[in-house]
Amino acid sequence: MEASILQPELxxxxxxxxxxxxxxxxxxxxxxxxxxxxxxxxxxxxxxxxHTHVEWAYLWVGLMELAPERRKGIETRAAEYVAASERALAxxxxxxxxxxxxxxxxxxxxxxxxxxxRMHGVPSSLTFPNGKVQKFPGCFRCQExxxxxxxxPMVERAPLFRELVALExxxxxxxxxxxxxxxxxxxxxxxxxxxxL
Ligand code: SF4
Ligand code: SF4
Numbered sequence: 001m002e003a004s005i006l007q008p009e010l011x012x013x014x015x016x017x018x019x020x021x022x023x024x025x026x027x028x029x030x031x032x033x034x035x036x037x038x039x040x041x042x043x044x045x046x047x048x049x050x051h052t053h054v055e056w057a058y059l060w061v062g063l064m065e066l067a068p069e070r071r072k073g074i075e076t077r078a079a080e081y082v083a084a085s086e087r088a089l090a091x092x093x094x095x096x097x098x099x100x101x102x103x104x105x106x107x108x109x110x111x112x113x114x115x116x117x118r119m120h121g122v123p124s125s126l127t128f129p130n131g132k133v134q135k136f137p138g139c140f141r142c143q144e145x146x147x148x149x150x151x152x153p154m155v156e157r158a159p160l161f162r163e164l165v166a167l168e169x170x171x172x173x174x175x176x177x178x179x180x181x182x183x184x185x186x187x188x189x190x191x192x193x194x195x196x197l
Pocket of ligand 1: 100117
């Protein structure tokens with residue numbers, strides 16, 4: 001096994017998928033006249049786990065483009081994040097600490113941020129093959145904007161998820177099902193280095 005950063009063709013495919021996620025998000029945000037401007041909160045301190053090697057690898061494509069000293073700073077903050085999260089989890093608390101990629105309130109690796117980061121904010125839905133629909137109401141500020149509107153625009157996540165899963169399959173190939181499942185925070189993905197495939 002060796003450390004793997006994505007092949008350029010696969011990196012281009014995930015960049016394209018990410019840009020379409022952004023478009024789907026922006027469409028709903030425009031319909032709701034919603035932006036993050038002036039938000040008193042910064043949801044980059046929310047604790048999320050991420051589950052694909054392909055997103056992990058693409059994150060590392062972005063990290064490797066940074067100057068070494070900037071990456072070093074991110075790695076230091078990632079180590080602090082992981083230690084603080086482990087302490088919180090040991091107390092049975094949900095960790096809340098700023099993502100190590102957030103620099104001065106903004107995402108320092110914006111083009112490489114993961115799907116969960118891209119979906120957070122506006123309302124969205126996930127339609128399962130059996131027709132069941134899970135709804136996500138959006139962040140607290142967006143919920144205030146939506147109020148009790150009878151019809152709410154939403155990003156439908158299912159086709160975007162399906163494409164992400166297809167890219168994961170393309171990356172893993174015959175190794176699919178043989179590798180341990182990814183269940184990592186962004187900080188853990190940074191500390192671990194690129195996925196070893
Ligand atoms: S990757 Fe970027 S957008 Fe996602 S939590 Fe970290 S700083 Fe925020
Ligand atoms: S997504 Fe919502 S909570 Fe997060 S920064 Fe934007 S407005 Fe604030």
